[in-house]
Amino acid sequence: MSWVAGKLAIIGWPVSHSRSPLIHNYWLAAQGLPPLYEAYPIDPKDDFRAALRGMADAGFVGANVTVPHKEAAFAAMDALSPAAQILGAVNTISFENGRLQGDNTDGDGFLAGLDAASQRGAPDGNWQNAPALVLGAGGAARAIIAALGRAGIDDIRLVNRTRDKAEALSGLAPHIAIGDWQDRAALADGCGLLVNTTSLGMTGQPPLEMPLDGLKSGALVSDIVYTPLHTPLLRAAQASGYIAVDGLGMLLHQAALSFEIWTGMRPHIDDKLRALLVTDLAEKD
Numbered sequence: 288m289s290w291v292a293g294k295l296a297i298i299g300w301p302v303s304h305s306r307s308p309l310i311h312n313y314w315l316a317a318q319g320l321p322p323l324y325e326a327y328p329i330d331p332k333d334d335f336r337a338a339l340r341g342m343a344d345a346g347f348v349g350a351n352v353t354v355p356h357k358e359a360a361f362a363a364m365d366a367l368s369p370a371a372q373i374l375g376a377v378n379t380i381s382f383e384n385g386r387l388q389g390d391n392t393d394g395d396g397f398l399a400g401l402d403a404a405s406q407r408g409a410p411d412g413n414w415q416n417a418p419a420l421v422l423g424a425g426g427a428a429r430a431i432i433a434a435l436g437r438a439g440i441d442d443i444r445l446v447n448r449t450r451d452k453a454e455a456l457s458g459l460a461p462h463i464a465i466g467d468w469q470d471r472a473a474l475a476d477g478c479g480l481l482v483n484t485t486s487l488g489m490t491g492q493p494p495l496e497m498p499l500d501g502l503k504s505g506a507l508v509s510d511i512v513y514t515p516l517h518t519p520l521l522r523a524a525q526a527s528g529y530i531a532v533d534g535l536g537m538l539l540h541q542a543a544l545s546f547e548i549w550t551g552m553r554p555h556i557d558d559k560l561r562a563l564l565v566t567d568l569a570e571k572d
């Protein structure tokens with residue numbers, strides 16, 4: 288193994304709820320390594336650059352970044368990958384001898400999760416040859432829209448309750464059409480992919496009202512939240528014969544891409560890891 292094992296972390300505030308330590312330490316254990324990955328809270332009131340320098344001094348070689356630090360991480364990097372540059376946000380930092388390299392694996396992680404689900408659910412599924420409808424215009428939507436553009440989707444429909452926020456994302460991919468939130472059912476017509484990036488359907492939030500009958504047969508329906516894992520949207524999708532893609536897909540695949548950036552090894556996303564996460568979610572949420 289060429290990787291020189293060092294400490295890894297997820298940076299956020301709060302961050303104790305994060306499942307990233309469970310995931311990465313599972314992969315480290317598979318390599319015969321100790322649990323080097325920890326949750327690392329950084330208070331937004333603190334000096335973020337100074338905190339990163341402190342991590343480098345303490346022997347960290349890599350870190351994931353979550354809310355609310357992805358933009359601060361972007362601003363603190365010495366070098367950025369194209370994906371991070373497009374999004375203006377970093378979710379993966381490599382500490383390279385005092386130099387900070389920033390990447391963003393959220394979008395490619397989302398696509399990898401879709402691919403894995405579509406292979407399981409419908410080997411002949413062709414979501415890439417049909418329009419896609421994305422609901423919501425927050426940070427997750429940015430990464431997903433840019434990734435759908437890279438995947439070659441030439442009809443991306445985007446709606447958000449606050450239309451202006453959707454308009455602001457229209458430069459992220461070549462073929463984005465902005466619609467009104469109340470027109471979302473009509474805009475789903477003929478789509479091979481529906482992605483909910485809003486907080487509707489999360490534990491404690493109202494459900495998402497979204498008729499699915501206009502979708503193409505065999506369409507993928509993706510909810511990026513994983514609390515709960517089986518949202519009302521995903522249950523409705525399954526009941527109508529569509530392929531439901533739960534939030535663990537994006538979570539696991541963005542993690543795998545980060546792990547590969549740091550170690551050079553693409554970790555295996557196996558059923559045992561997924562089962563561990565499902566149990567952990569059931570116990571704590």
Ligand code: ATR
Nearest residue numbers: 423424425426427428447448449452484485486487
């Ligand atoms: P993230 O960065 O994880 O995507 P976010 O930035 O908080 O999260 O975005 C939340 C999304 O859920 C937004 O698109 C938000 O719509 P607005 O931009 O109009 O706020 C959407 N959302 C939250 N509550 C909603 C509701 N009751 N109805 C419709 N959309 C809602």
